[in-house]
Amino acid sequence: MSVRASILRRLRADWPFPAGRLLFFYGWVIAVVSTLGFLFSVPGQTMGMAVFADAFIEATGLSRTELSFAYMLGTIASSLFLTRAGRLYDVYGPRLLLIGASLLLGASVAFVSLVDVLSGWVARALDIDATILAFVLMSVGYFGVRFSGQGVMTSASRNMLLVWFERKRGLVSGTRGVVVSLGFSLAPLFLAFLIDSWGWREALWWLALIVGPGFAVMCLVLIRDNPEVCGLRADNQEPTLQEDGGRTETVSYQLKVVRRDPVFWLYSMGLSIHALFGTAVTFHIVAIFNEAGRSREEAFAYFIPQAVVSVVTNLGASALADYRRLKPFLLLMLLSFTLGAVGLIYLEQATGYWALVIGFGVGGGLWGMLSNLAFIRHYGPKHLGEISGLNAALTVFASAIGPLLFSLAFDITGTFAAGPMLSIVALVGLFVAAVVIPQPLDQVPKR
Numbered sequence: 001m002s003v004r005a006s007i008l009r010r011l012r013a014d015w016p017f018p019a020g021r022l023l024f025f026y027g028w029v030i031a032v033v034s035t036l037g038f039l040f041s042v043p044g045q046t047m048g049m050a051v052f053a054d055a056f057i058e059a060t061g062l063s064r065t066e067l068s069f070a071y072m073l074g075t076i077a078s079s080l081f082l083t084r085a086g087r088l089y090d091v092y093g094p095r096l097l098l099i100g101a102s103l104l105l106g107a108s109v110a111f112v113s114l115v116d117v118l119s120g121w122v123a124r125a126l127d128i129d130a131t132i133l134a135f136v137l138m139s140v141g142y143f144g145v146r147f148s149g150q151g152v153m154t155s156a157s158r159n160m161l162l163v164w165f166e167r168k169r170g171l172v173s174g175t176r177g178v179v180v181s182l183g184f185s186l187a188p189l190f191l192a193f194l195i196d197s198w199g200w201r202e203a204l205w206w207l208a209l210i211v212g213p214g215f216a217v218m219c220l221v222l223i224r225d226n227p228e229v230c231g232l233r234a235d236n237q238e239p240t241l242q243e244d245g246g247r248t249e250t251v252s253y254q255l256k257v258v259r260r261d262p263v264f265w266l267y268s269m270g271l272s273i274h275a276l277f278g279t280a281v282t283f284h285i286v287a288i289f290n291e292a293g294r295s296r297e298e299a300f301a302y303f304i305p306q307a308v309v310s311v312v313t314n315l316g317a318s319a320l321a322d323y324r325r326l327k328p329f330l331l332l333m334l335l336s337f338t339l340g341a342v343g344l345i346y347l348e349q350a351t352g353y354w355a356l357v358i359g360f361g362v363g364g365g366l367w368g369m370l371s372n373l374a375f376i377r378h379y380g381p382k383h384l385g386e387i388s389g390l391n392a393a394l395t396v397f398a399s400a401i402g403p404l405l406f407s408l409a410f411d412i413t414g415t416f417a418a419g420p421m422l423s424i425v426a427l428v429g430l431f432v433a434a435v436v437i438p439q440p441l442d443q444v445p446k447r
Contacts, residue, residue, distance in 0.1 A: 020231040026232065027232075033218065034158070037157025038158075038184075050283045066135055074141065077147075082390075082396060083255075083393050090384070095223040104147070106210075155389060158371070163384075164235075181307050185303040185304055268395070276401055277420070309365065312365070313362045326373065335431065340363060341359070344416075377441075402419075406419040
């Protein structure tokens with residue numbers, strides 16, 4: 001056996017310590033690492049990059065629309081590789097994939113922090129416009145952070161937890177969602193504090209160190225690909241209970257079959273519309289609030305009440321989903337996002353602000369639950385990486401369009417209201433489709 005094969009085999013086994021022999025169920029350790037995987041993906045999420053947008057504009061000389069376009073190009077390019085990354089997840093498992101994703105994310109964050117310096121050097125050497133080079137380099141940097149952070153790291157962190165729990169899957173993933181929602185909501189304030197204390201470039205360097213080699217070492221030591229490699233069963237059940245009918249996924253569908261199922265596209269489009277709309281709002285949050293006569297501090301503070309609503313919704317819906325079908329949750333999510341879109345149009349009013357908070361809070365909480373459970377509930381665990389990879393590609397693609405769409409709408413109309421209006425049309429169309437299309441594979445887990 002070659003050295004490479006030996007290393008791969010060891011990384012896919014119960015190494016470097018026997019996790020299956022601990023005094024507690026190792027699925028809870030996986031739950032903690034899964035949660036950290038989401039939190040450490042913040043530099044690749046929109047709310048992470050949005051805090052640095054004004055600094056990037058000032059340092060590179062790009063306009064807001066040009067920066068949004070670079071963000072869109074990098075994000076779209078990253079979406080083209082996520083289905084392939086999902087196949088790698090199915091073949092090599094979450095430990096190897098997360099190690100690679102974290103190292104790539106750290107390197108990409110460090111690269112983004114030096115775009116203005118690199119573009120200036122090359123521009124002086126070649127005697128060309130530095131802003132053109134800055135645009136190209138920002139697109140490359142955005143590709144790296146979006147592919148590794150929002151794409152691979154979040155998908156792999158989500159999927160690896162799902163195979164460790166079945167009967168408690170909704171509750172456990174909902175509990176993780178509580179921590180992630182709070183972390184994501186506090187992230188803009190934390191990053192703004194780092195920028196004010198250290199400077200935007202130094203803040204990115206610290207992030208690169210933590211989410212890169214720091215998290216990679218944690219993944220190397222703590223992650224196990226599934227309970228079986230540790231001699232365990234999902235939910236820490238006894239083998240006899242599992243074999244007597246405790247399993248919930250008896251059939252797994254291949255991606256080529258899933259692609260022909262309209263239910264897959266219904267859930268993917270429902271999840272993607274939030275990525276489009278929510279990413280646009282987050283990316284332009286300061287400018288949108290400024291147009292409504294609200295301050296930068298109010299813009300960042302908005303994430304706190306929205307997170308509270310999202311956390312309560314996510315936890316409650318995740319616990320209920322272990323006993324209920326998913327279709328009602330999908331319908332409520334689409335209605336909630338519609339309310340949030342209306343609130344955004346009337347943001348200068350108190351009622352509009354709270355409609356945005358409640359609509360995006362409830363919708364975001366339901367989005368978190370559905371993104372965790374929809375595909376494994378319908379299509380089983382065997383090809384989950386590839387199936388969720390295609391959904392991630394669609395979601396990331398949608399998130400790429402959102403900021404540019406809102407920016408162009410502002411340039412054309414002079415207001416950000418056109419973006420929410422278009423989103424309302426799409427949300428109503430998806431709601432009608434969700435009412436009409438049956439979901440025969442949506443079965444409540446056996447108790």
